[in-house]
Amino acid sequence: MFFQHIYDKTLAQASYLVGCQKTGEAIVIDPKRDVDTYLDIAKQNGLRITHVTETHIHADFLSGARELSAITGAQMYLSDEGGEGWEYEFEHISLKHGNIIKVGNLTLEVLHTPGHTPESISFLLTDRPASLQPVMLFTGDFVFVGDIGRPDLLEKAAGIKGTQDAGALQMYKSIQMFAHLPDFVQVWPGHGAGSACGKALGAVPSSTVGYEKIRNWAFQYEKDETGFVNYLLADQPEPPKYFAMMKKLNKVNRPLLTSVPQPKKLSAAEVKEAMDKGMKLIDTRNKVDFAAGFVPDSLNIQGNNAFATWMGWFVNYEEPFMLVASEAQIEDLTRKLMRIGLDNIYGFISDVNELDVELAKVNLIDIEEFxxxxxxxxxxxxxxxxxxxxxxxxxxxxxxxxxxxxxxxLSKISREKQVIIHCQGGDRAAIAYSILVKNGFQNVKNYSAGMNEWISQGNPVQIEETEAAVC
Structure with missing residues (x-):
């Protein structure tokens, strides 16, 4: 058996390529949209991608299953367990609980594991030449390392009312089924630490059923359904704004993008003309360089691992936009944007000094002034x-x-008082500063070092009690 874990740290998203080396067949589980990664892995290892599948209709990234199927001719195997309203709207082979996918001498048994979403499924892999016992479970957003999938996204991000409580109850039943699997089965989830699909995901890539039964909080509520539901729904992180669009695009028949686009390098005149018409200029430089001199009305969304997530908060899917980025960086940024379907890059410029405008500076303050x-x-x-x-x-x-x-x-921010903004370490404050200045606030100061410095120097904090606690 061939196995490779592919991890996109920018979205904390995991996908998998599993192959039968005897027959040369392979399956990809939960592929990202820039699918050349999987094509390269398969080619290097003498495999053909013959099957593509997903664990559920994703909210946090745009699946590359259809792109991969279009390029390779692989069959798509997708869940048919969600009921009305949860059907994929394009051609595929439907999966039900108990179905078996055969990939050469490997088998993947479909387990319906609702909770995170109604149609969620997991895949129990058996390497039959080696053993008749299962060896791996691909859980998607069902069970993570140290956590489980949140059931509130459909309600909070997609606006589907009344789904979070029902999802939490489904999740409670699903983990009872998980607990009856052999302890030695490896658990390979769809996300790691940093994903908004849970609130306490572990940083290691995999676990086992037995270990999760010991350390995962969800299995400590074995006979307390109410306590489980209360804790699961409490204090979940804010779902990014773009999640609702991902749910839609991953379900419907959309245009495909089978290669990585190459954005145009813009002239100063083209940037100025576009900005005059209201097009957004996203400055992807680090916050220090942005603070030293930025184009008025531009937004600072740094081109780091969180770039796509924050772009999904502040750029909509209809509007074109421009980037400030180096030529060496533009392909990486384009890939990050592809993964959440933000394809409307009008072009980019590398040096803000090329523009004939007076650059503004961020009003930074230190801890003493704060x-x-x-x-x-x-x-x-x-x-x-x-x-x-x-x-x-x-x-x-x-x-x-x-x-x-x-x-x-914005109405909650005073236009008369002196406004001081901060976050944990400065990245979010950099975004906020650029937003506030763009919207006419003239009295903003940025304590960029934020809570990291505040706490490290032993300064006091106020703590608010939360209702739920781990038992």
Whole structure:
């Protein structure tokens, strides 16, 4: 048997290529959209991709299953377990609980594991030449290392009312089934630490059924359904805005993108003309370089591992946009955007100094100046972190406005007072500063070092009690 774990650290998303070396057949599970990765792996190992499958209709990335099938001719095997409204709307082979997918001498048994979504399935792999006992379970967003999939995304991100409580109850039943699998079965989940699909995902890539039964919080509520549901739904991170679009695009018959686009390098005149017409300029430089000099009205979304996630918060799927990025960086950024379906890159420019505009600078402050503003009547301190982060410890008197929802909450930011913004380590504050300045706020200061420095120097924090606790 051939096995490879492919991990996209930018979305904390895992996919898998599993092959039968005797017959040369291979299956890809939960592929990302830039599918050349899988084609290269298969070619290097003498395999043909003959099967493609998914664990569920994804919300956090745009699946590459259809692209991979179009290029290779592989059959697509997709869940038919969700009921009305949860059917894939393009041609595929439907899967039900108990169905078997054969890949050469390998078999993958389909297990219906609803909870995260109604149609969620897992795949129990048996390497039949080696043993008749199963060896691996590909869980998607069902069981993670140390956590389980959240059932509230359909309601919070996609607006499907009344689904989170039903999903939590389904998840409770699904983990009972999981607990009856052999302890030695390896668990390979769809996400790792940093994903918004759970709240406490482990950083290691895999686990076993037996280990999860010992360490995963979900299995400590074996006879307490109410406690399980309450804890599962409490303090989940804010789902990115683009999740609703991913649910739609992964379900419907959409246009395919079978190669990585090559954005056009723009002239200064083209950038100016586009900005004059209202097109967004996204500056992907690091926050230090942006602070030293940026194009007025541009947004600072750094081209790091969180780039695609924040782009999904602040760029919609209809509008074209431009990037500030080096030529060496543009392919990587384009791939990151492909993975969430943001394909409308108008072009890019590498050097902001090429534009005939006076660059602005970020008003940065240090911890001593930050302290001098605390408690002052004419000052508003804005903590840009998520609600659960804020509850776990914040500066006294700070207001919490999560950066992802800032555009919808500008009315909560004072235009008269001195506004001080901060987050954990400065990245979210860099985004927020550019948003506020673009929207006419003239009284903003950025304490970029944020809670990391505040806490490391032993300064006090206020903690808010939460209702749920691990038993």
């Amino acid at each position: 302290k001098s503003h605390i408690g002052q009547e004419g000052v508003q301190i804005i903590d840009l972190r998520g609600a659960s982060e804020f509850k776990n410890g914040h500066v006294e008197g700070a207001d919490n406005v999560f950066v992802g929802t800032l555009l919808n909450n």
